[in-house]
Amino acid sequence: MKHSTPFNKPYLTGKEIDYIKDAVHEGKISGNGKYTRKCQEYFEKKYSFHKCLMTTSCTDALEMAAILINIEPGDEVIMPSFTFVSTANAFVLRGARIVFADSRKDRPGMDEDSIEALITEKTKAIIPVHYAGIACDMDKIMALSEKYNLFVIEDAAQAIDSYYINKDGEKKPLGSIGHLSAFSFHETKNIISGEGGMLSINDKKFKERAEIIWEKGTNRAAFFRGDVDKYSWVDIGSSFLPSEILMAFLYAQLENLESIQKTRLNIWTKYYKGLSEWALKNEIKLPLIPDFATNNSHMFYLVFDDIKKRTVAINRLRDQGILSVFHYLSLHKSKFYKNKHDGRQLKFSDHYSDCLLRLPLYCDLSDSEISRVINIIKKIKF
Amino acid sequence: MKHSTPFNKPYLTGKEIDYIKDAVHEGKISGNGKYTRKCQEYFEKKYSFHKCLMTTSCTDALEMAAILINIEPGDEVIMPSFTFVSTANAFVLRGARIVFADSRKDRPGMDEDSIEALITEKTKAIIPVHYAGIACDMDKIMALSEKYNLFVIEDAAQAIDSYYINKDGEKKPLGSIGHLSAFSFHETKNIISGEGGMLSINDKKFKERAEIIWEKGTNRAAFFRGDVDKYSWVDIGSSFLPSEILMAFLYAQLENLESIQKTRLNIWTKYYKGLSEWALKNEIKLPLIPDFATNNSHMFYLVFDDIKKRTVAINRLRDQGILSVFHYLSLHKSKFYKNKHDGRQLKFSDHYSDCLLRLPLYCDLSDSEISRVINIIKKIKF
Numbered sequence: 001m002k003h004s005t006p007f008n009k010p011y012l013t014g015k016e017i018d019y020i021k022d023a024v025h026e027g028k029i030s031g032n033g034k035y036t037r038k039c040q041e042y043f044e045k046k047y048s049f050h051k052c053l054m055t056t057s058c059t060d061a062l063e064m065a066a067i068l069i070n071i072e073p074g075d076e077v078i079m080p081s082f083t084f085v086s087t088a089n090a091f092v093l094r095g096a097r098i099v100f101a102d103s104r105k106d107r108p109g110m111d112e113d114s115i116e117a118l119i120t121e122k123t124k125a126i127i128p129v130h131y132a133g134i135a136c137d138m139d140k141i142m143a144l145s146e147k148y149n150l151f152v153i154e155d156a157a158q159a160i161d162s163y164y165i166n167k168d169g170e171k172k173p174l175g176s177i178g179h180l181s182a183f184s185f186h187e188t189k190n191i192i193s194g195e196g197g198m199l200s201i202n203d204k205k206f207k208e209r210a211e212i213i214w215e216k217g218t219n220r221a222a223f224f225r226g227d228v229d230k231y232s233w234v235d236i237g238s239s240f241l242p243s244e245i246l247m248a249f250l251y252a253q254l255e256n257l258e259s260i261q262k263t264r265l266n267i268w269t270k271y272y273k274g275l276s277e278w279a280l281k282n283e284i285k286l287p288l289i290p291d292f293a294t295n296n297s298h299m300f301y302l303v304f305d306d307i308k309k310r311t312v313a314i315n316r317l318r319d320q321g322i323l324s325v326f327h328y329l330s331l332h333k334s335k336f337y338k339n340k341h342d343g344r345q346l347k348f349s350d351h352y353s354d355c356l357l358r359l360p361l362y363c364d365l366s367d368s369e370i371s372r373v374i375n376i377i378k379k380i381k382f
Numbered sequence: 383m384k385h386s387t388p389f390n391k392p393y394l395t396g397k398e399i400d401y402i403k404d405a406v407h408e409g410k411i412s413g414n415g416k417y418t419r420k421c422q423e424y425f426e427k428k429y430s431f432h433k434c435l436m437t438t439s440c441t442d443a444l445e446m447a448a449i450l451i452n453i454e455p456g457d458e459v460i461m462p463s464f465t466f467v468s469t470a471n472a473f474v475l476r477g478a479r480i481v482f483a484d485s486r487k488d489r490p491g492m493d494e495d496s497i498e499a500l501i502t503e504k505t506k507a508i509i510p511v512h513y514a515g516i517a518c519d520m521d522k523i524m525a526l527s528e529k530y531n532l533f534v535i536e537d538a539a540q541a542i543d544s545y546y547i548n549k550d551g552e553k554k555p556l557g558s559i560g561h562l563s564a565f566s567f568h569e570t571k572n573i574i575s576g577e578g579g580m581l582s583i584n585d586k587k588f589k590e591r592a593e594i595i596w597e598k599g600t601n602r603a604a605f606f607r608g609d610v611d612k613y614s615w616v617d618i619g620s621s622f623l624p625s626e627i628l629m630a631f632l633y634a635q636l637e638n639l640e641s642i643q644k645t646r647l648n649i650w651t652k653y654y655k656g657l658s659e660w661a662l663k664n665e666i667k668l669p670l671i672p673d674f675a676t677n678n679s680h681m682f683y684l685v686f687d688d689i690k691k692r693t694v695a696i697n698r699l700r701d702q703g704i705l706s707v708f709h710y711l712s713l714h715k716s717k718f719y720k721n722k723h724d725g726r727q728l729k730f731s732d733h734y735s736d737c738l739l740r741l742p743l744y745c746d747l748s749d750s751e752i753s754r755v756i757n758i759i760k761k762i763k764f
Binding site: 006009010012016017020021024027028029030031056057058059060063073085086088089090092093186187188192193194195196216217218230232233234235236237238239241242243244245246249329331334335336337 | 388391392394398399402403406409410411412413438439440441442445455467468470471472474475568569570574575576577578598599600612614615616617618619620621623624625626627628631711713716717718719
C-alpha cells in the first residue's frame with residue numbers, strides 16, 4: 001500500500017548523481033577512494049574525531065568495534081534492550097553475552113543509573129545508544145568506564161550532528177566521547193547513502209589495527225602510504241569498505257548538512273508546538289531533551305500510555321494515508337535471546353516497545369502535511 | 383603514478399546512471415528493493431541457482447556461508463593457500479582452523495588430489511576457489527563431500543558465467559554445484575557494482591535461515607511476504623544487504639553480460655594467440671583450461687619459472703606505461719597464519735605467489751593496446 005504521506009522519504013541535495021558520475025569517470029568505484037577520503041576528512045574535521053573509517057553499514061562499524069576490543073566468548077557487554085538488533089548482534093557474533101539494561105522512565109534511552117549494578121568481572125564494554133539522536137548521560141557512563149576499566153562504544157546510528165554538554169560545560173559531538181563509535185547513513189537517517197556507516201575512533205591506540213580490520217585483515221592501507229613494500233594477511237578482518245559510488249552520494253549530502261539539519265529541526269519544532277498542549281491533556285509523552293543534550297531532529301515520537309491507544313492512532317493516520325510506525329521490540333524478549341536473558345523485568349523497554357509511535361519526518365515534508373498530521377492526531381478519540 | 387594502460391578499468395554499459403536515478407526516484411535506496419530482486423531473479427533464472435541473495439561483498443557472502451554451516455571453534459576447513467584473504471577470514475571469524483591445500487602443478491587452482499589426505503574428523507567443509515574463473519574438478523570434490531559428509535562452498539568470486547562439465551557431460555554453471563557459493567562484483571570482476579557480492583544457495587535447506595542471517599538475524603523477509611505479523615530477532619546475522627544504488631548499477635551490467643563476455647573472450651584469445659609461441663620457447667606458462675572447464679575470460683596470466691624474470695617483466699611493462707600485477711601471497715606463510723599452519727610445504731602455491739603475472743584485461747582495452755603489450759613482452763630479454 002502506498003501512503004500519500006510516507007514515514008520516510010530519502011532527501012536529495014541535487015549533487016548526488018553528479019558526484020557518482022565523477023567517481024565512475026575516475027575509474028574507481030570500489031572502496032577507499034577519493035570520496036571515501038573526502039567523507040572521512042569531513043567528519044574528522046567537523047567533529048574532531050581522531051580517525052574515521054567509512055563502512056558498508058553501522059552494523060559493520062559495530063562489528064569492527066567488537067573485533068577491536070577483542071570480544072571473546074564469555075565476555076559481557078551492557079546495552080539497552082530497546083535498540084536495533086545490530087547493536088547486539090555485532091557483539092554476539094564475537095561470542096559475547098549481552099546484559100540488557102532498561103530504558104529510562106522519562107525517555108527511551110538506557111537508564112544510566114541502572115548500569116553499575118549490571119557490571120561483573122566479565123563485563124568488557126558498555127554500549128550507550130543515543131536513541132533518536134538524544135545523548136545518554138555520558139559523564140555517568142564514562143565515570144563507570146574509568147572506575148571499572150570498561151570500553152565505551154557509542155551506538156550513534158541516529159546521532160549525527162548531535163551533542164552532549166558535559167559537567168564542565170563542554171559541548172562534545174556524540175560519537176566523540178566513547179573509545180569507539182558507530183554511525184549510520186541508512187536511508188532513514190538524517191544524512192544518507194542508502195546503506196552505509198562509519199566507525200569513529202577516539203582512542204588513538206585503535207587506529208592502526210582498525211585500518212587493518214577494515215581492509216580485510218591486511219596492511220593494505222600502510223602499503224598505499226608506502227609504510228610497507230607489499231601487503232599481506234596480518235589479522236582477522238572483513239570487507240568493510242563501501243563503494244565509492246555510495247561515498248560520492250554521501251559527500252553530496254554532507255555538503256548540505258547544515259541546511260538539512262535546519263529543515264529537520266523546523267519540522268520537529270512544528271510537531272512539538274502543534275502537539276504539546278494536546279499531549280499534556282491526553283497524558284501522552286513527547287520527546288524529552290535533557291539539559292545536557294542537543295536535538296538533531298532525527299525523530300519525532302509520541303509515547304501513549306497503552307498499546308491500544310497507539311494502535312488506534314496508527315490506524316487513524318493510516319486511514320488518512322499517513323504512515324506512522326512503532327519501533328524496536330525489546331531484545332531481551334526476542335525469540336533469539338529470551339532464554340539467554342537473565343530474567344530481569346525491563347518494564348520501560350517493554351513500555352516503549354508497546355507504546356512509542358514515530359511520525360513522518362523528512363526534509364520534503366510540507367508545512368501543510370505537517371499540519372494535517374497534527375490535526376488528525378488531535379481529533380483522535382481514544 | 384598513472385599508467386597509460388592500467389591493469390583494470392571498470393566498464394560501463396551506459397545504463398548504470400539511468401538505473402541509479404530510477405532507484406533514487408523510487409525513494410528506495412536501502413537494501414532489498416526492486417533492483418536487488420531483479421538481480422537475484424536474473425541469476426536464479428540464468429544459472430538455475432535455487433536462491434540468490436545479493437550482498438555487500440563476496441567476503442560477506444562467504445561469511446554468511448560460514449554462519450549457515452554452523453562453523454564453530456575447532457572446526458577445520460580445507461581451502462587453497464593461493465587465494466584471497468577473505469576466503470580464509472570468513473571462516474576464521476567463526477573460529478575455524480584453516481587447513482591449506484597446495485595448488486596444482488599445471489594451474490593455480492587447488493590440487494584436488496591432495497584434499498583427501500587433509501580430511502580429519504574435525505573437517506567441516508571444503509572451499510574450492512575457481513581461480514581465474516576456471517573450474518576446479520568438482521566431480522572429485524563432490525565425491526569427497528559425499529564420502530566424508532562435508533559441506534562444499536564454492537568461492538566463485540571470479541567465476542561468473544563460467545561452467546564445469548561433469549563426468550556425465552552435463553554443463554553446470556560454477557556456483558551451482560556446492561551447497562553454497564559466493565560471487566564477487568568488485569570493480570575488478572567481469573560484472574561489477576564497485577563493491578558487491580552474492581550468495582547462491584543450492585541446498586534448499588539453507589534458504590530460510592539464509593534470508594534471516596541476511597536481514598540482520600530477523601525474520602523481516604518473512605514479514606514482508608506476510609508469513610509473520612511482526613518481525614523480530616531470531617538468529618545471529620549482519621547487515622549483508624547492498625544499497626539499491628549499487629544493485630541498479632549491477633543490473634545495467636547484467637543486461638549486457640553476453641556482450642561483455644564476448645569482448646573479454648576476444649581480448650583473452652588475442653593474448654593467448656599472440657603469446658603462445660613465445661611462451662613455449664621461453665618456458666613460460668599460459669593459462670590452462672582443462673577439458674571439464676569453460677573460460678569466462680576473467681584473467682590472463684603468465685607464469686614465469688622464477689621471480690626474477692617476473693620482476694623484469696613487470697618493470698619493462700611499467701617503463702612503457704603498462705601496469706601488470708602479481709597476485710596472492712600464500713596465506714599459509716602470512717604473518718597472521720604462519721604459526722597456525724601445520725608446517726607442510728605448499729610449493730606450487732609459493733610458486734604462483736612468486737611467478738604469476740596478470741596482464742591488463744578490460745572491455746575498453748583496444749586491439750592496438752593488446753598488440754603493444756604482446757610486443758613489449760616478446761621483446762623482453764631475461
